[in-house]
Amino acid sequence: MAAVVIGVAIGxxxxxxxxxxxxTCDRFELDSPPGVVQAEDFDELxxxxxxxxxxxxxxxxxxxxxVPRLLAMNEAGETIGRxxxxxxxxxxxxxxxxxxxxxxxxxxxxxxxxGDNLAARDHLTVYRVPEPDVVPAGxxxxxxxxxxxxxxxxxxxxxxxxxxxxxxxxxxxxxxxxSGRSAVxxxxxxxxxxxxxxxxxxxxxxxxxAPEADAPTPVAPLPSTLVTAADISPDGSIILVRTYQQVLxxxxxxxxxxxxxxxxxxxxxxxxxEPQAEGGAWSGGGYAYFTASEVQxxxxxxxxxxxxxxxxxxxxxxxxxxxxxxAAVAASTSAASHTGIDRSRGLVAGxxxxxxxxxxxxxxxxxxxxxxxx
Numbered sequence: 001m002a003a004v005v006i007g008v009a010i011g012x013x014x015x016x017x018x019x020x021x022x023x024t025c026d027r028f029e030l031d032s033p034p035g036v037v038q039a040e041d042f043d044e045l046x047x048x049x050x051x052x053x054x055x056x057x058x059x060x061x062x063x064x065x066x067v068p069r070l071l072a073m074n075e076a077g078e079t080i081g082r083x084x085x086x087x088x089x090x091x092x093x094x095x096x097x098x099x100x101x102x103x104x105x106x107x108x109x110x111x112x113x114x115g116d117n118l119a120a121r122d123h124l125t126v127y128r129v130p131e132p133d134v135v136p137a138g139x140x141x142x143x144x145x146x147x148x149x150x151x152x153x154x155x156x157x158x159x160x161x162x163x164x165x166x167x168x169x170x171x172x173x174x175x176x177x178x179s180g181r182s183a184v185x186x187x188x189x190x191x192x193x194x195x196x197x198x199x200x201x202x203x204x205x206x207x208x209x210a211p212e213a214d215a216p217t218p219v220a221p222l223p224s225t226l227v228t229a230a231d232i233s234p235d236g237s238i239i240l241v242r243t244y245q246q247v248l249x250x251x252x253x254x255x256x257x258x259x260x261x262x263x264x265x266x267x268x269x270x271x272x273x274e275p276q277a278e279g280g281a282w283s284g285g286g287y288a289y290f291t292a293s294e295v296q297x298x299x300x301x302x303x304x305x306x307x308x309x310x311x312x313x314x315x316x317x318x319x320x321x322x323x324x325x326x327a328a329v330a331a332s333t334s335a336a337s338h339t340g341i342d343r344s345r346g347l348v349a350g351x352x353x354x355x356x357x358x359x360x361x362x363x364x365x366x367x368x369x370x371x372x373x374x
Contacts, residue, residue, distance in 0.1 A: 021251045024238055025267035028249070028289075029316045034272060037077045037310035043296045045071075045310060046160065047096035048279035049231065052107035053131040055284050056372035059083075063278070063294060064092040064115055068127075072136045074372045075283065075290070077312040081139040085111065088127045088145045092116065094278075095229055097171075098131075099164030102193060106130045109142075112162035114173060119156040123149050123197065126162070126171065135372070149197040152185055160278065161230035161241065165258055171198075172230075172258050174206055174241065180225030182206040184259050204259040211245050211268075218245050219275040220303040229280040231289070232258070233321030240269065240289060242280040247271040247291065272313045275304045286321030288314050 037045060037060075044063040051057040051072075057080065060071040068088040072080040092115025101108035111127040129145040150173075161174040169189030175182045184204035191198045208225050218224070222244040229242035232252075239250040239261055247269040252261035271277070271291055279292035291313045298304045 021249055021265055021267040024249050024251045025269050027317055027319065028270050029318070030270045030272070030313065031316035032314040035077050035312035035314070037073065037292055037312050039071050039073065039079045039082075040310070042071050043299075043310055044294045045292045046094055046229075046278045046294060047112070048229070048281040048290065048292055049096045049098050049109065050281050050284040050290075051131060051372075052098045052234075052284055054135055054372055057136065058281060058290065059096060059109060060279065060292070061093050061096060061111065063094065064090070066090055066093070068093075070096075070109075070111075070142070075288070075314065077292075077310075080136050080372065083132075083136065083139065084141045085127060085129055085145050086141050086143050088129070088147070089113070089125075091121075091125075094160040095162040097162050097164040097231070099166065099171075100169045100189070101128055101130065103130070110162065110164055110171065112159075112173070114150070114159045114162060116156055116158045119158055121156055123151050124159075126150060128192070146195075148192055150187070150200055151197060152183075152200050153202055154183065157183065160226075160228045163230045163232045163239070163258070165232060165236060166234060167236040168257075170258070171200075173200065174227050174230055176226050176228065178223055178225060180208045180223075182208065182227050184262060186257075186259065203257070204262060206241075206262055208241075208243060208248075215245065215268075216273045219273050220244070220298050220301070222276065228278040231281045233282050234284060234286045235322045238321050240280055240282070241266070242271075242277060242291070244277050245273075247280060247289075270315050272311065274311050274313075275308065282321065286317060288316050290314055 042062055045060050046063040047061045049059050056075055058073055068085040068090040070083045072083055091113050093113050094115040095112045097110040108128050108130050113125040126148045127145045128148055129142045157175040159173050159175045163172050171187045173185045183202050184206050185200040186203045187198045187200045211224050224243055224245040226244055232239050237252055241248045248266035249269040250261050250264055250266045274293035275298035276294040278294050282289045293311045295308050295310050299306050299308055
């Protein structure tokens with residue numbers, strides 16, 4: 001596919017007529033006080049994703065230097081347990097996503113061992129592992145991890161942002177470049193099932209420009225041009241891209257790919273300044289997104305106090321990202337497709353999600369679900 005140059009002008013988000021992305025940001029609100037991640041041993045929290053099997057629960061992992069494990073926690077940042085990932089290695093884990101896999105009745109986690117600060121790794125690895133069959137309660141082990149070997153068509157590059165498109169199952173990675181010009185790479189869902197090395201294709205170029213002059217003062221002297229995380233709403237309609245200073249929101253129509261959606265102008269979504277902002281994820285029902293930060297380096301560098309807690313924030317989304325697509329989906333298609341998507345809060349939201357899944361074609365998660373208390 002031909003590469004597309006994407007200009008992300010932060011200042012342009014407030015000029016001219018309201019865009020679809022600007023309307024999207026009107027739905028976001030920092031509706032909870034600042035929180036903390038309870039697990040102090042996850043002070044390099046880099047990857048974050050909501051469970052699609054257990055509503056109200058999230059998975060997180062540390063940056064490089066930790067063993068291959070995940071933290072299970074609730075939406076208040078409280079620890080549920082620590083889960084080893086059997087058969088995996090942890091060279092430089094940077095991000096985590098959720099999506100479909102070989103068994104259509106399971107939800108899978110995609111753990112991105114994609115960090116490459118020196119751009120010297122000739123291949124990278126994404127570990128795909130099914131979520132457990134039972135509700136996590138305490139520590140455990142995730143079994144059945146598969147190593148998906150990745151190579152980029154333009155050679156080695158550092159990256160910290162990974163997502164799986166809930167509509168197509170495609171894997172998308174955005175590289176991390178000091179220049180602010182990041183590559184958008186993609187692999188088709190069927191490529192991830194072959195058991196052979198996956199050649200990721202450059203499908204776009206993502207230009208991140210400096211924040212506006214009136215943006216909050218950053219906590220740490222880290223470049224605003226570096227992409228540190230990405231996630232996509234459960235219905236595939238909103239893409240969040242995180243940098244050290246901002247969360248950018250892109251609205252996606254039903255007929256657009258992720259790369260095409262990233263061509264549009266984003267809005268700047270609400271977020272709190274964090275010392276090393278690298279964690280960001282939607283809730284499983286699309287009613288909120290969460291942010292978290294590494295603190296190990298900021299503490300050691302004196303950017304924050306040595307006792308600085310691991311920050312945790314919740315941003316409410318009204319109506320939920322899984323809810324807003326109903327009218328558009330119903331108007332544009334009458335063909336039913338694959339069923340199933342994660343349940344949101346309450347019976348009404350859950351019914352809406354089923355409608356979206358039937359019409360829009362989302363992922364089945366067939367095993368038992370239980371909401372994790374917060």
